[in-house]
Amino acid sequence: MAKKVIYAIDIGNYYVKGIAIEENRGNFQLISSAIERAEGIVKGQIQDVKSLRKKIENVIYSLEGENSKAREIEIIISYATNELKISRENYTLEFTEPKEITEMDLEKIKANIQQKYSESNKEVLDIKFVDFEVDEKRVKNPVAFVANYSLNSTINVVWVPENSFAPIRNTIKNLIEGEIPIYDSTLAAAYGVTNTSDRNLGVGIIDLGHSKARMLLFKDGIPKFYLDFEVGVEYVLKDIMHVLKTSEKEALRLLEDHAVCLQDTKAVKKIDYLSLVGDHYEYTTQNLLNKIVFARVREIINKLNSDLAKLEYENTVEIAGGLQAGVVHTGGGARIKNIEKTISDFMGLQTRLGIAVNNSSNFYIENAEEIYKDPLFAPLIGTINLYFSGTNIPKLYIEESEENIIENNPRIQEKQEKKSGFFAKLGRILLGGNEDAI
Known part of the structure; x- marks a missing residue:
């Protein structure tokens, strides 16, 4: 019997990520995940529609896999608008x-x-x-x-x-037909990594993205303030590239596999890396690599902390009692080792890694443990949470006819011969859940 499959896709500055979950008698199971290096998007601005659309298309086909027999496929999207x-x-x-x-x-x-x-x-x-x-x-x-x-x-x-979502509309207009729910990725991630108690007590969610660091403050159960800062993980990578004279790919490997966010370390360790000069291997020390990362992360956190202190001073009544649930850090930058201690030291607040909770009160996704543990996928889990809770969202209208889609996309045309209605009218737009009334 054909089953319902939901694709959640997050379009970021560095990665386009997606997961596919299958519904069977009210239960959900992770059936596939996909990630592609984003192209055509710089600092949240889409600059090459064709390149980005190709990446989104690749993720969709990777997610599809053996799902071609699905009775119904729904797609939901998250995207950082930069204008919350x-x-x-x-x-x-x-x-x-x-x-x-x-x-x-x-x-x-x-x-x-x-x-x-x-x-x-x-x-x-x-x-x-x-x-x-x-x-x-x-x-x-x-x-x-x-x-x-x-x-x-x-x-x-x-x-x-x-017009914040206009670039995304334009990007997928020849790819998907129907009404596609769209969410802001920072807002979605914030809901994905916190619970009702956190949001009632007061919590700050730091989304450490590639081109920006964003912070969303909840108090009394609602999002109250939004801050952002024009420095993100890309500047950490650039610092590594500049100091060590290496490529972005190699800088990312060093950041993910070896770097620790520490001002100083007594560890004596040599780390090999591929140099741009002469295309040969050189080495750096663990201490130098750590200091490069720490310096830029400190700048980001100090700026956010300064803006937060100013905001709290100017809105004492709105944030009465402060952020009792502390700070949650998520996004790709949250993968940096020891970053939570750096945040805690400079912000003076309780800090924890923001990973999504497999919350059975909304839904339970089987086989998704690794996805839940990775802060990079927090926007996707948050997006699915918002979708199932019926949170009020705008519609993303795609008006291209199915004939035009097939004519302009040979890959879809080929698949259309095997099945029909893959991109039928999608999405269920709801106007808020009953819990919002309390």
Whole structure:
């Protein structure tokens, strides 16, 4: 019997990553994963549509594998927009006679807020209620209360300018047809590596990306502030390349296999690497390699810490009690050895590695232990979490006809002969879960 398969794809500056999960009687199983070195995207800006589209296509076909007999394939995407915004809205429903508040009333408020943002050329990524007043009396959850004349609500809205997703739309317009849910990767990762308790107590999620370091602050269960800094892991690689006169590929190998984020070490160890000069092997010391990495990581963390301190000072009421759940670091940069101690030392907060939790309250993915342990895949797990929780998201419209897709893509044309409807209309767009009302 054919089964449903979901592809989650994260489009980053350095890697395009994907996982495929299969649903069988309400259970999910990891059936494949794929990763490609990204091309055509620099500092979050797409500069070569054709090259990037090719990489996304490669990931999709790698994920497909033996899934050609799947009854239904759905695709969800995450992408770092670099333009994350957070706003507060007040909305009032007025009544001419007593009325019992229902979930539909809350859905109506959400729909009206999203309509307002859409008319202002803004796309809503996350929408949650903060506060309610029934007849000017504050309540935690208004459902089942009887309002005589009004329901006032305060809503937290995470959004991006409408054109933020335009480059991705343009990139995949000849590749995929249908309505494809799209999420901001930092927001998705933040939900993937924290739990409800973390977000209620206050937690800072540092997404150490290739071209940027981003920080999202949660307090009282909602995302409240967003910070970013224009220095990421690529600058760590560039420092290694410049000092040791080696290639990017070799610098990445040194960073992943040998470097430790330490200011100084007593370890006496020689590390061989391939030099650009003369194309021969040279060696460096463990101590020098560590110092190169530490210096740049310290710069990134100091900048984020400075911005965070300023933000906390200016928003004392909003972040009352501080970040009691500490700081969670995730993304590709979180793979750097000993980085959590460096973050803890400079930020003075409890720190932990941000890896996704296989959370059975939403879904459980079998055979995915290695994916969950790798912070590089946190945006994908977070994206799937958001998708299944029904978080309100914008639609990514692809208007190309199936005929054009087949005509312009021989690889799809070849596969179309073996099966039909592979890229049928996809996605289920929901308008927020009931848990958002509490």
